[in-house]
Amino acid sequence: MSGPAGQAPPGDRVVVEAVDYHTAGEPFRIVTAGLPPVPGDSVAERRAVAIGAGGSATSPRPSALDRIRQLLSREPRGHAGMYGGFLVPPDDDGAQLGVLFWHKDGYSTACGHGTMALAAWAVDCGLVGAPEDGTARVRIDVPSGRVTAAVHRSGGRTTAVAFRNVPARIGARRLPVATSRGRVAVDLVHAGACYASVRAADLGIDVGTEQLPELTAAGREIRAALAGEPAARHLADPRLSGVYGVILYQELPDGPSGPSQRSVTVFADGQVDRSPCGSGSSARLALLAADGLLAPGEELRHESVIGTVFTGRLLGAHPDGVLTEITGATHRTGEHRFLLDGDDPLGTGFLL
Structure with missing residues (x-):
């Protein structure tokens, strides 16, 4: 257990407002009010600032921004599996939104399920105009680049979101x-973040909820073994280097539209993605295409460890890899006003 941290000074009060979604079962908490400004000229620069302000052995007190990350990703207001995003300005007028993705261990460079949830929120709250029936396009700047989401609508409701990721390149x-x-x-693919893909059967494990302890332990072990691996370095931006997640997958019988797989992604320090992992699905598509297992016009049915599904398809080649599109469903689960009183002895909370 990680103990209490980040207690507010006596008498101080922190107020944070957020809207929660889940995408295929994976939570995404969008912070809409209560954030301090984050300096930087781009989303990538703001992420670097956020990481640098997170505290250290010589200066352990986290910044106001990182205390909010802790507050929302720790009990009693969150949990060890919580994921979310801080809204920040986009890099330029070509995008409507910018976002810093966060989880219990820090700040990630990409998040497909979060991109889908954020696009749905932008339409649902009226930030981006959308038809009652049809599709709205939402452009979002994330630390790894600019991504685009198509929010599909029917009868005034969002029915699905398809996001087009940055290019996926095999490392x-x-x-x-x-x-x-x-x-x-192990196969390594850069798809906004660097993912290691491993066939679960090669470890003697099935991909299922009953095997989660073994899957999580294997994912953490493989990620640790790949620390410093040269192939995990990003060619253009060193801030995107390093293995972020380990995808443990198994093949399922092909469906009428193409291949089918079930996987679980273990990321950060043993966190488990409940969804099929959006940017990780891009990585799987790149590998299937390279192996000749995904033909033009076919789709990957990508199932999560809890049985939810993303659909992935190739859009074409790119100088930096392949372009992919991942489609899934996202739903609002709550609206919140979180408080931290200065006299709360648990401060920003704890992790079990």
Whole structure:
């Protein structure tokens, strides 16, 4: 357990407003009020500022921004599986929104399920105009670049969101990695974040909720083994380097529209994605295409560990890899006004 931290000074009060969504079961908490300004000329620069202000051994007190991340991702206001985003200005007028993605361990460079939720929120709250029946386009600047989401509407309701990711580029194929379950072959793909893909059967594990402890342990072990791996370095932006998540997958029988897989993504320090992982789905598409297992016009049915589904398809080649589109459903789950009183002994909370 991580103990209480970030207590407000006596008499001080922190008030944060947020709207919660889930995308295929994975939470996404959108902070709409109560944030301090985050300096920087781009979303990527603001993420670097947020990371640098998160505290250290010599200066352990986190910034006001990072205290809010802790407040919302820790109990009793959050939980160890919480994910969310801080709204920030976009890089320029070409996008309507900018976002810093966060989780219990820090700030990520990409988040497909969060992009879908944020696009739905932008339409639902009227920030981006949308037809009663039809599609609205939402352009969002994220730390790894600009992504676009198509929000599909019917009868005045959002029915699905399809997001087009930054290019997905394969970094390495069949890297040998030693684990406590034996040596396995790992594929690395940069798809907004760097993902390591491993066939779960090679570890002797099925992808299912009953196997989550084993899957989580294997994901953490593989990620640790890949620390410093040269193929995990991003060619253009070192801030995007390093393995973020490990995708443990298994093949399912092909469907009428193409291949089908079930996977679980273990990211950060053992956090489990309840959805099929949006940007991780892009990584899987790049590998299937490279192996000739996904033909033009076919779709990947990508199932999560809890049985929810994303649909992925290739859009074409790009100088930096392949372009992909991931479609899923996202739903609002709550609207919140979180408080932290200065005399609360738990401060910004705790993690179990």
